[in-house]
Amino acid sequence: MPSINEICVISNQVQRSLKTADKLLNKLQSRGFVATDHVTPHTDLIISIGGDGSFLGVMHKLNYPEIPVLSINTGHLGFFSEINPDEIDLLLDSLSSKSYFLEEMTPLKADISTEEGLSSVWAINEVVIRSSMVKAIHLKIQVNDQLIQRFSGDGVIVSTSAGSTAYSYSAGGSIVDPRLNVLQLTPMAPINTNSYRCFTSSVIFPPDACIQITPEREPEGYVVVSADGIDFAQEYFKLIEVSLAERRIKMLRLKQHDFWNKVVKKFL
Numbered sequence: 001m002p003s004i005n006e007i008c009v010i011s012n013q014v015q016r017s018l019k020t021a022d023k024l025l026n027k028l029q030s031r032g033f034v035a036t037d038h039v040t041p042h043t044d045l046i047i048s049i050g051g052d053g054s055f056l057g058v059m060h061k062l063n064y065p066e067i068p069v070l071s072i073n074t075g076h077l078g079f080f081s082e083i084n085p086d087e088i089d090l091l092l093d094s095l096s097s098k099s100y101f102l103e104e105m106t107p108l109k110a111d112i113s114t115e116e117g118l119s120s121v122w123a124i125n126e127v128v129i130r131s132s133m134v135k136a137i138h139l140k141i142q143v144n145d146q147l148i149q150r151f152s153g154d155g156v157i158v159s160t161s162a163g164s165t166a167y168s169y170s171a172g173g174s175i176v177d178p179r180l181n182v183l184q185l186t187p188m189a190p191i192n193t194n195s196y197r198c199f200t201s202s203v204i205f206p207p208d209a210c211i212q213i214t215p216e217r218e219p220e221g222y223v224v225v226s227a228d229g230i231d232f233a234q235e236y237f238k239l240i241e242v243s244l245a246e247r248r249i250k251m252l253r254l255k256q257h258d259f260w261n262k263v264v265k266k267f268l
Contacts, residue, residue, distance in 0.1 A: 003098070004044040005044055006044050009036070009049065012049065017050050027089070039067070044068070045070060045095075045252060047070050048069060052080050053229070054075065060122075064247055070082050070252040082254055099255055102252060103250070106207075106244045106248060107123055107245050107247065108242055109242070110127045114235060119232075121230075122247075124228055126158060126159035126227075128188075129155050130155025131154070136154065137152070138152050138215065142212040143205055143211055144210055153188055153189045157173065158185055158186075159183070164178075177259065182204050182205060184203070184204050187199055187200065214240075223237055
């Protein structure tokens, strides 16, 4: 594994996180590491301190850096987190002895075509397409140009394997092992009547799938596309294409990392 010398520590403003950051910075310096609070051309590792929301915010702010990232959990679920604050010494020992590995995650990319042009958003967990008003949205959903369904309901969630334990799970989606590089489409409050027939469970697609979403009737004028909880209002969208991005995110993992152990502790 490559050596890690310079480490950037980024914390949210919660008191516990700030105290953890101070403790970590002092210990890093005492161990001979170069510790900063900002990314430089020489940064070998980024450490995010906070919850999953803080981690996602750091990734969005830094535009999904190629530098490996590790998260210390001072929040609640902490699915992206590798250690808790009381395990800082374990982390430093692992960094010094190179007892770690890099795990890659593939984010989503959503290309949005409107009357004003083309824009793109990225997400680690999920992309959500929903109405910005309290009314049903009517969508035509295709995958690689093949019609899958005509959807009516609150909206749809397209999630990564890493995001399967987030919003998608709350909406009834499946938990997917992050080692499987797939896309999951989860309906939100689908309408099932004599007039509308929609899937009521999530559907999982292979990594080369491109999910194409268009208005079923006239252009939808009140649509919000949300990427990891960040909303982007869209007026009269024509087409939204969601697929796995070409870029990769590198998570630094310690030897004891176990996704399913976290699932058991957090959910069961």
